[in-house]
Each structure stands twice: as structure tokens, then as C-alpha cells.
Amino acid sequence: MKFQQTIAATIDIAGTALQSGATVKMSIKPQPEDTGIYFKRVDLPGQPSIKAEVNSVIDTTKSMTVGKDGWKVATIEHLMATFHGLGIDNALIEIDGEEVPRGDGSGLYFAEQLLKAGIVPQKAPRKYLRIQEPVWVEGIVYRQNEPTKATLVILPGDDLEISFTFTSDHHVTGTQYYHYKLASDTFLQEIAPARTIAFRREIEYLQSKGLALGGDLNTVVVVGDQGYENKLRFPEEIVRHKILDILGDLYLLGPLTGHIIAIRSGHALDYELAKKIISQNATILL
Numbered sequence: 001m002k003f004q005q006t007i008a009a010t011i012d013i014a015g016t017a018l019q020s021g022a023t024v025k026m027s028i029k030p031q032p033e034d035t036g037i038y039f040k041r042v043d044l045p046g047q048p049s050i051k052a053e054v055n056s057v058i059d060t061t062k063s064m065t066v067g068k069d070g071w072k073v074a075t076i077e078h079l080m081a082t083f084h085g086l087g088i089d090n091a092l093i094e095i096d097g098e099e100v101p102r103g104d105g106s107g108l109y110f111a112e113q114l115l116k117a118g119i120v121p122q123k124a125p126r127k128y129l130r131i132q133e134p135v136w137v138e139g140i141v142y143r144q145n146e147p148t149k150a151t152l153v154i155l156p157g158d159d160l161e162i163s164f165t166f167t168s169d170h171h172v173t174g175t176q177y178y179h180y181k182l183a184s185d186t187f188l189q190e191i192a193p194a195r196t197i198a199f200r201r202e203i204e205y206l207q208s209k210g211l212a213l214g215g216d217l218n219t220v221v222v223v224g225d226q227g228y229e230n231k232l233r234f235p236e237e238i239v240r241h242k243i244l245d246i247l248g249d250l251y252l253l254g255p256l257t258g259h260i261i262a263i264r265s266g267h268a269l270d271y272e273l274a275k276k277i278i279s280q281n282a283t284i285l286l
């Protein structure tokens, strides 16, 4: 039997937000058993808070965003993925702005901070949603502003596994495939360090919409017309980052077992799958 986990001490992080470029301060605090993950806006009157769960999602356009009553916390996915990857069930994130700081553009910086604080087991057993029947969703994602079909499937399985295929007609990236089985040590080695990707030809468009303002060549893998503009951490860093995003997005359901097969999925489709897993009543709680 596995037990729920939290952190041993409060972590303070200050940094730049990936999309808005704003400077934000964030504290991650330990929480008791069966709390879950909560975000609290300490800069707003009354310091409202919200649980990181499927019902709290208000936007999936460029990042996973939770909120209600006109306030939000955006770009939670890399932090959520790190909680998922390291098996942290209970934490409160106090933040003084609308978006989680970018860290190093991946899950690695957050993982290092959490490990430094210490991850501690709690008394209550960990509960897993176990997928009992196939659930799948299809949709359209935009690649370099061109609509493309995307598919996301989850099948029953004893562990959480993700088989992701990223496709692109861009000659620099080509098609990339990666298969990952979740465990905290492999998460640190294989998935946590994979950074956000941006196509050079897409960046101006995003910045004109007020997005990607906090990205730079240390935190974002930039795909130029002639090649990558920075040094990669993995040859298939892009698809590994897509797995990081899914791990974060689906952690809105809590711990989960099943085999995910993803073709070009992004935040919007991840969210559709999470909703359908609930509405189809496709799980049992173990």
C-alpha cells in the first residue's frame, strides 16, 4: 500500500510567469491528509482559494487555468505534473499573481525545490482512480495556426503509462514518439527536465496576443527555420514535454492508473478527456 505524501517544509519561489511575463511570488505549504492541491490568491481581498480539480478549470487555451468569480491562476500544469511525478497529494500554493512562475520552463526546478524541502509520507493510504473501460476524445489542435486532428485515449492498465506521438511537418522537429511509465525516479530523469517548446514563426503571433512574454532561450526550446535555437536536453525534448503537460493536466483527477495514447493532444483535449473520464463513470477508486 502507498501512503499520501506532502512536503516537510514551506517552499518560497519567486520568478517570472511564462505567458504574461509578470513577476510573481509563490509559497508551497504542507497540508493534512485528504486535502488535495489548493491554489490561493494572497494578493486579492479575502484571499480566495480553489482546489486543483476538473470542475475548477476555466481556460485551456495556452495553459491550464483554474479560477472562479473573475479570478484565476494560470499555467499550473508544470507544477501539477511535478506533484504527480513525485507523488505529492496534499499542498497549498499561495500566490500573489495570476500565473505560476515559469521555473526553468520544465518541471525540474519545481522538483528540485520539493526534494530540497523533503517529501514526507502521511498516515492515510493513497487513493487511485483506476480506469475500467476505454475513454477517448478527438479534437482539433492548432499547429503553426493550422488546424490538425488530435486524439487522446485512455485504456485500463495497472500503472500510469503514456505513449505520445507529436507530429509536425516542420523539418527540424519531425515526428517524435515517447513512451513513459510513471515512477518518481524515472520522472526526474526522463520527463521533469523537458522544457516548453515554441516555433520561432509562432512566437510573434503569441506575443501579439500577450502570451509567451516571459519565455527566453533558457526556458523555452525555440524551433527556428534552420534548426533548434538552443541546446536540447533530450533529442525528443518536445514530446517529453507534452508528456509532462498531460501528467499535469490529468492530475486534476488525482492519482490515476491506465494507459494513455496521445496523438498531438494539448491542454484543451486533456481537459476534455478528464471530463469524459468523470462523466462516463469509467473508474473505480482503489
Ligand SMILES: [Zn+2]
Pocket (backbone or CB within 6 Å): 077, 078, 196, 241, 244, 245
Ligand atoms: Zn507545458
